[in-house]
Ligand code: 9MR
């Protein structure tokens with residue numbers, strides 16, 4: 194009996210997936226506190242899952258909305274994992290993801306307790322970073338670029354992904370600040386300061402990111418060693434870390450996230466906002482002069498994060514337009530901008546990853562208080578977003594485990610979590626419950642309503658991943674992995690997931706996947 198093993202909010206649809214109930218037709222929900230049956234019902238629709246070869250039945254227990262702890266029973270099958278129904282059902286999961294971000298911090302000693310274990314490492318990478326490849330005339334010299342989050346299971350820092358991840362979290366703040374301002378993260382050193390904790394954690398990454406910009410406004414593509422290092426704690430690696438040459442993609446992404454950062458931090462710290470705004474504009478101006486073809490970085494055998502700039506150009510263009518007004522755009526940019534927010538093609542993607550920042554730009558535009566939106570164009574964009582959301586809802590209804598995305602790729606968990614951004618936007622626009630229900634279904638998949646019946650998030654839910662491809666988890670003495678990371682997930686098929694350290698293809702962690710999940714959980718966070 195596979196279900197969201199963390200729990201359900203009272204008001205959302207609640208469905209479990211039952212496999213192997215060939216003869217059984219009934220189910221019961223048992224209150225764990227009293228041992229009594231609180232709901233009985235019949236199993237519903239049956240699905241043949243082409244991916245898993247199983248026949249699955251749906252178990253709809255949506256009628257139950259009383260707070261409590263429960264299990265599901267189907268005659269002839271083992272009891273389900275325990276779960277709760279509560280307004281705060283996902284609060285702890287958001288805290289878990291945020292401790293995950295804290296545990297990615299580079300350049301300062303990290304230490305926290307979680308679920309009875311102490312996770313810690315010494316301050317790492319205090320030498321970041323050498324200029325040999327960015328400014329060969331300064332070979333052997335350094336520029337300070339400490340701080341920021343490690344990207345993933347490796348310790349690199351990549352501008353494209355850092356911008357993308359931070360932007361999703363800043364947008365979570367923009368949509369859900371009334372709830373998130375009460376989120377307490379007692380494990381971060383900034384806790385108790387002026388800024389809300391959620392923003393403090395993002396700012397830790399932004400404060401590093403801004404150091405990736407060069408004097409002429411271009412932004413270094415990444416900061417890494419030449420080769421991936423061993424599976425050890427970060428301070429145990431002393432290979433030199435270099436800035437790579439700049440890239441147009443990184444420079445555009447930096448410009449885009451800089452505009453969002455300025456917007457979000459303005460009410461708290463106008464000076465900080467101005468600093469980002471200036472950096473973003475400088476990056477934008479520089480990007481326009483940059484070649485599409487990146488410089489040779491083949492000496493770096495670390496993550497690529499390189500793709501065409503088409504999508505992220507549009508993202509940056511929208512953010513620059515919002516930050517500086519129509520006057521800041523050239524005539525040509527004005528035309529491209531019009532096309533970016535109003536054209537006949539699919540604008541909002543159903544499934545998208547780190548190379549598709551345009552989606553983030555479209556959300557910024559949709560939800561901006563910008564006065565000069567053409568109402569007809571805005572309506573077309575809203576319809577476009579709703580049709581993407583409807584595809585996700587339909588996919589979800591047609592899938593035995595409620596999964597709203599058909600494709601499986603590297604980081605499929607991140608893509609799935611990101612679909613909640615679209616569903617949540619659709620709910621904001623229409624108020625229709627089906628979008629929130631479907632958003633919840635995607636979260637449920639990640640926390641156990643999937644063909645493995647296991648949570649995909651370390652430190653949370655039923656039988657979570659034990660062996661993520663994550664250097665601190667492998668390199669420390671604690672048996673459990675570091676908490677708060679969603680593993681990349683099945684790829685290239687629904688059953689291709691291996692809870693093994695070596696399976697970086699399916700079992701790594703990454704900040705853009707966790708960031709997408711933080712957004713999804715923020716939607717349901719109840720202070
Ligand atoms: O998420 C990235 C995925 O889309 C790519 O297919 C894959 C191979 O290039 O790289 C993934 O990102 C990795 C990055 O390059 C380096 N740090 C770990 C990231 C997650 O696996």
Ligand code: ZN
Nearest residue numbers: 299300317318
């Ligand atoms: Zn580090």
